[in-house]
Amino acid sequence: MTESLASQIQKLPKVELHSHLEGCIQPELVRTIAARNNISLKDGLFTSNDLFAWDDFVGFLQAYDEASFCLRKAQDYRDIMYTYMEQCAAQGTIYAETFISPDHAAAVGMSYDDMLSGCVQGINDAERDFGIIGRLIVSCVRHLGPEQAVVVAQQVADNPHPYIVGFGMGGNESMFTQAAFAPAFNIAAAAGLACTTHAGEVLGPESVWDAIDNLPVTRIGHGVRSVEDPALMVELTKRSIALEVCPGSNVALSVYPNLASHPLNKILAAGINISLNSDDPPFFETTVGSEYQSGAEDFGLDLEQLRNISRMAMESSFADAHTKARLLAVIG
Ligand code: ADE
Numbered sequence: 001m002t003e004s005l006a007s008q009i010q011k012l013p014k015v016e017l018h019s020h021l022e023g024c025i026q027p028e029l030v031r032t033i034a035a036r037n038n039i040s041l042k043d044g045l046f047t048s049n050d051l052f053a054w055d056d057f058v059g060f061l062q063a064y065d066e067a068s069f070c071l072r073k074a075q076d077y078r079d080i081m082y083t084y085m086e087q088c089a090a091q092g093t094i095y096a097e098t099f100i101s102p103d104h105a106a107a108v109g110m111s112y113d114d115m116l117s118g119c120v121q122g123i124n125d126a127e128r129d130f131g132i133i134g135r136l137i138v139s140c141v142r143h144l145g146p147e148q149a150v151v152v153a154q155q156v157a158d159n160p161h162p163y164i165v166g167f168g169m170g171g172n173e174s175m176f177t178q179a180a181f182a183p184a185f186n187i188a189a190a191a192g193l194a195c196t197t198h199a200g201e202v203l204g205p206e207s208v209w210d211a212i213d214n215l216p217v218t219r220i221g222h223g224v225r226s227v228e229d230p231a232l233m234v235e236l237t238k239r240s241i242a243l244e245v246c247p248g249s250n251v252a253l254s255v256y257p258n259l260a261s262h263p264l265n266k267i268l269a270a271g272i273n274i275s276l277n278s279d280d281p282p283f284f285e286t287t288v289g290s291e292y293q294s295g296a297e298d299f300g301l302d303l304e305q306l307r308n309i310s311r312m313a314m315e316s317s318f319a320d321a322h323t324k325a326r327l328l329a330v331i332g
């Protein structure tokens with residue numbers, strides 16, 4: 001009997017390049033951490049089905065901030081990282097890059113060092129127990145503005161760590177231009193960090209042009225709305241800029257009404273490098289594994305096309321050359 005496609009996809013080595021640690025914390029873990037830190041959670045944070053409650057993009061960002069409000073100790077960051085990596089490994093993930101936000105830690109009085117040491121411990125424990133390799137992308141928060149982004153970039157430049165491989169930006173895309181963040185990204189790039197920014201998710205292709213023309217980025221978070229501008233699609237291919245595509249997140253946040261209208265196949269047909277990612281798993285009911293399964297079920301991709309997505313993802317990852325070569329050999 002031939003093995004089902006679903007089970008072959010389950011075993012396929014996967015690479016996740018776009019998830020936010022504060023957006024990976026499951027409701028149950030939020031409650032556990034809040035209880036041990038004596039924090040009372042805001043009423044209405046969860047739905048009756050035990051999901052995070054939010055209605056739109058800004059509501060999502062608020063729920064995300066609220067969940068991260070209970071994180072007070074290195075151990076809290078360790079536990080989220082470990083749990084998330086355990087789930088990734090169970091879905092066949094061999095490598096994951098996760099955004100961490102020092103601004104969220106600072107908002108509750110946590111030091112950068114405590115946040116980082118917790119994340120590093122979670123990565124080390126997960127590698128020991130599940131063999132998965134984790135790396136970190138320090139992210140600034142767009143709606144906190146370009147000056148605060150410089151503070152974060154300088155902090156990461158002044159405190160290098162082998163697991164911190166990149167610098168990125170999330171947050172409310174409708175505030176400030178990408179160009180306004182050039183000083184922060186230039187500090188990070190000068191410190192040897194690879195760069196990515198969220199663009200072309202809530203806003204259209206002009207936001208992606210703004211990013212690629214003004215920031216030292218080799219990847220774009222989402223970038224899916226690039227399909228609205230054929231010249232931009234050509235430019236992304238020419239410059240080998242990879243898109244971190246998160247179809248489930250895009251539908252959850254109403255960027256597209258359903259997966260049938262999602263442009264994943266148009267992006268692949270244009271020859272642009274992509275990865276498939278979960279973004280904020282418990283918020284959007286996504287996982288990297290379900291995004292790969294959806295690649296087959298909703299987008300008609302076969303196993304070899306999905307394997308090629310893992311390859312493209314590993315190639316556009318911010319891992320060092322040795323790790324890349326080693327994991328590319330595992331993907332096959
Ligand atoms: N932060 C966490 N998830 C995000 C998303 N999908 N877009 C922008 N900022 C985010």
Ligand code: ZN
Pocket residue numbers: 018020170198221279
């Ligand atoms: Zn994101």
